[in-house]
Amino acid sequence: MFTVSYRLRTVEKQEQVVTLLGVPLLNDADLLDGWVSWVSSEREPAFPAESSIAPELLLSNGAATQAPLGMVCLSLDRHIIEANERYCQIAGYQRSELLGRRLHYVLPANLRAMINLSLCQMLMGNMQHLVYEVAHPHPNGQSLWLKVTATLVWHSQGFPLYFFAWVEDRTLQRQLEQERVTLLAREQAAQAALQQAQQETLALGSMLHTVFDAAMDGIIIYNADGTVLRLNDAACALLEFEAKEQCVGKAFAELFHGYQIYQVDEDTVQPVTPEQLPTPRMLRGEIVSKTYRINNLLRFPSGRERYLDLTLTPLHDHEKGLTGVVVILRDVTARHNQERRIRQAFHTLSYMMETMVSLSLQAEQATTEEGFAAVSLPAVGQHLTDALWQMLNCKIVGLVALEGPDARMQMVGISGFPREIAGLVQQDMNSSILSDYLEEGCIARLQANQTVICDFGKRSFARPTYGIRNFLLAPMLLEGQLIGVFGIDRDQEQGYSNEEIELVKALANMAALVLERVRLLHAWAQTRASAMALHESNSRFDAFLSLASHELRTPLTGIRGCVQLVLRRMETLSRQQEDSQMTEATLQRLRQPLEEAVQRAVAQDRMISDLLDVSRIRANRLEMIMRPVNMSKIVHSALQDIRYLAPERTIELYTADEEEIAISADADRIGQVVSNYLGNALKYSAPDQPVELWVRREKMLVYVAVKDHGPGLTPQEQQDVWERFHRVKGIEVQCGAGGGLGLGLYLCRTIIEWHGGQVGVHSVKGEGSTFWFTLPLASEDR
DSSP: EEEEEHHHHHTTTEEEEEEEEEEEEOOOTSSSEEEEEEEEEEEEEEOTTTTTOOOOGOSSHHHHHOSSSSEEEETTTSSSSEEEEHHHHHHHOOOOTTOBBBGGGOOOOHHHHHHHHHHHHHHHSSEEEEEEEEEEOTTTOOOEEEEEEEEEEEEETOOOOEEEEEEOOOOOHHHHHHHHHHHHHHHHHHHHHHHHHHHHHHHHHHHHHHHHHHHHSSOOOOOOOBBEEEEEHHHHHHOSSSHHHTTTTOOOHHTTTOEEEEEEEEEEEEEEEEHHHHHHHOOOOOSSSSSSEEEEEEOTHHHHHHHHEEEEEEEEEOOOOOOEEEEEEOOOOOHHHHHHHHHHHHHHHHHHHHHHHHHHHHHHHOOOOOOOOOOHHHHHHHHHHHHHHHHSSEEEEEEEETTTTEEEEEEEEEEEEOOHHHHHHHHHTTOOOOOSSSSSHHHOOOOOOTEEEEESSOOOOOOOOTTOOEEEEEEEEEEEEEEEEEEOOTTTTTTOOOOHHHHHHHHHHHHHHEEEEEEHHHHHHHHHHHHHHHHHHHHHHHHHHHHHHHHHHHHHHHHHHHHHHHHHHHHHHHHHTTTSOOHHHHHHHHHHHHHHHHHHHHHHHHHHHHHHHHHHHHHTOOOOOOOOEHHHHHHHHHHHHHHHTTTSOOOEEEESSOOOOOEEEOHHHHHHHHHHHHHHHHHTSSSSSOOOEEEEEEEEEEEEEOOOOOOOOOOHHHHHTTTOOOOOOOOOOSSSSOOOOOOOHHHHHHHHHHHTOOEEEEEEEEEEEEEEEEEEEOOOOO
């Protein structure tokens, strides 16, 4: 800031002294932005100067020094020229530290630009005063909330003297205001929460009333005197009251006047008086439990009966004094009747099982005078599982017998699967041991007469489990030995109750008795049949010796005759040496008997091989070398061998365009079966009739059939043809060597069944026969 005096000469040639006051305008970085100037024509103007400010304008009197407001004077170029004690306290500096300092020394950085601009506006006359509130940081680290009022003091001659500002510490007022606002907000929030709680309480009360009235179970609320306070529609309907309004206010004894009440404990029913019931006893303090349950039989005045499940809960005040009782009534008549039906079904089932074995024995004893049929364990077991599957609420019912120290499994009965799947289950089970499906811990529990629930989907098995996931297994024990396992399977969502587990366990015990009885009957039947079988065996053996000696001698006789014939012809040829050459007819006459000799030798070898195989089967020494093989290749190989031996015959092959039909089998033995089927078809059909060979897949099986146009078989002959040493009477060989020993089809059936397959024949007398067999596909090809 500066002052300059000039001597000016006017137009009238008069001289005048003019004084110029210049105030610099500085920016926030103390750089000059411009000037503000005032011109005075006074002879000696009273322009302010830093060293000549009038003392009465400064804050030097005692009142200003001790004022509660902070006061500060600033020069026009914004230097502090005076400040009272209160301002120094608010600013946090000593007075000596402030005087002569620029205002920016005590201003926060974020306010400097705004204050600088505002003061410039006042110097230029664009603003009268400045008022603002700001959070001001104190040097001691506190934050003060200040209200600042600044103005520009002017001289009477119209030029500015200095800036003057009042600073009020409003920190306490601000805190009080904030606390007031906070308290007001909390009060409003509390009022809103109270209103919301009241609304929620009303809504909850309304909802509880709705739930109370709409509950399916009956609910009665008594006060401490035993008077009905409230009951819902379900209780009114359950107890056959006419109206709820007529029940409210009545005592317990009055409410149930005319009713007969009985206490139910399992199968016992005891009459009780109203005073003996749990509700009056709880009101008298005789029952102090939090929740009490009991079953009652209620007989209405109309004579109707209803079983009720009662749940009682006492109500207490804040001092734990009894204020009432809540009674929940549930109609369990249907459940009680169901339990009674289950008990009846259990007794009926026991009687049925005993009767079934008795009837089975009677049926087996009602045989012809000539024969005796042994008791069939699979027939009895299947009949048993079928009956249980119809009575029990489950998907699968299975009964497995265990044999030997390694617990080999024998599927006695399985119900719930389709027939094809049931056959596969039986095949897998019959070739497994118990440890293939159960862990050692589960087997130990079964041996300890405990049930086991298995989820076969949680672990991997070498054999398929056919979707069984929730299998309840019960042991079948006899004299402490595990002789079998009885099991049922149902959906996992249903689970098994304790009553159902005990029922299955009891059924397993009875099934063990049934199996043992069937086994004893079977042993008795075998013992009795052995004498008859011995006589029949001796008779068949004598017939076999006669037949074998004849049949074995016949090919040898033919071979000998053919060889003798060749010798005679050769002798004749030797006498005809003078002939120049042997004719073709002569060679044919020599070839024919030799070929016939070869065929008879082949027949002889086949019969001897059959006899050896039968001997091995009876001694349980017939070996099967099982390995993955191609069924199509086996069939083609057997067909090629037959066509070589009978090139003049027509054999038509019908097969799918599949390159491979994978099975697990002994290829030589299966080829033996196919060759036997084809040889029989050629032997018993006319030479001009074709033979058909069929090979195809059927679901999880391979089907092979040989069809001929021979004499056909009767139904009885279709059953007997598979027996050992059996030959159909009245059927003559139409092509090739003579008949065999009656062992070929018996060997075929044995080989196929040892492979887990089946054999059969479809035939109509006079129209030909179709002999077939099926084998399971390999596991990866199913």
